[in-house]
Amino acid sequence: MSFMSVDGTRSATKHAGIPQIITTTFNTAAGSTLVVDGTGLTGGQKIKLHSFLMSSDTAGTVTIASSGVGSETTLVGHLEVLADSSVSQDGGSINGLGICDAGSNLSVSSATTGVDGNLSYSIVP
Numbered sequence: 001m002s003f004m005s006v007d008g009t010r011s012a013t014k015h016a017g018i019p020q021i022i023t024t025t026f027n028t029a030a031g032s033t034l035v036v037d038g039t040g041l042t043g044g045q046k047i048k049l050h051s052f053l054m055s056s057d058t059a060g061t062v063t064i065a066s067s068g069v070g071s072e073t074t075l076v077g078h079l080e081v082l083a084d085s086s087v088s089q090d091g092g093s094i095n096g097l098g099i100c101d102a103g104s105n106l107s108v109s110s111a112t113t114g115v116d117g118n119l120s121y122s123i124v125p
Contacts, residue, residue, distance in 0.1 A: 018093060019122040021050055027116040028108050032067060036106035036121055047100040048124045049075050050093060054108075054117030055086035063109040064119070066100030072109065073101060081115065099124065 026035045038047050052064060062079045065072045075098030081087055091097035100106055106121060 019048075019124055021093060021120050021122050023118055023120045025116070025118045026054075026108055028062070028110040029113050030110060032065075032072070032107050032109045034067075034105050034107050035119065038100055038103055038105045041103060041123065043125070044102050045123050045125060046102050047104075047106045048096045048122050049091070049098050049100075049106065050096045050120040050122065051088070051090040052076075052097075052117060052119040053086065053088040054081070054115055055084075056081040056112070056116075057083065057114030058112045059083045060110060060112035060115070062111075062115050064098075065107050065109060066098070066104045067107040068101055068104035072107070073104075075100070075106075086117075096122075 024035060026033055036047050049064065059082050062081055063074050064076050065074045076089060079087060089097060
């Protein structure tokens with residue numbers, strides 16, 4: 001079975017039923033930073049977190065979470081980051097690291113400013 005499309009790019013969506021994986025960047029201020037807005041999703045769709053890489057200028061606690069109205073549910077636990085260090089985790093393209101609640105946002109919360117990085121996610125039924 002081939003996962004390549006006619007133009008030579010990987011097309012797992014067409015051939016294996018795996019949703020497209022999207023990578024986006026973020027830079028946090030103190031508090032919660034919206035990374036992916038899930039409020040426009042319909043039919044029970046959710047945001048699945050696949051991987052992340054982040055670095056920090058200062059030490060502190062960082063949380064990647066599913067955040068809805070008045071609630072926040074961590075997807076990877078609270079991460080303690082050291083100053084001038086980086087941390088990453090990869091959950092793979094199928095299982096991922098966690099799934100947001102239906103209609104909820106994917107957010108990064110930090111007690112300090114200066115945490116930046118990227119994360120990969122997909123929209124799943």
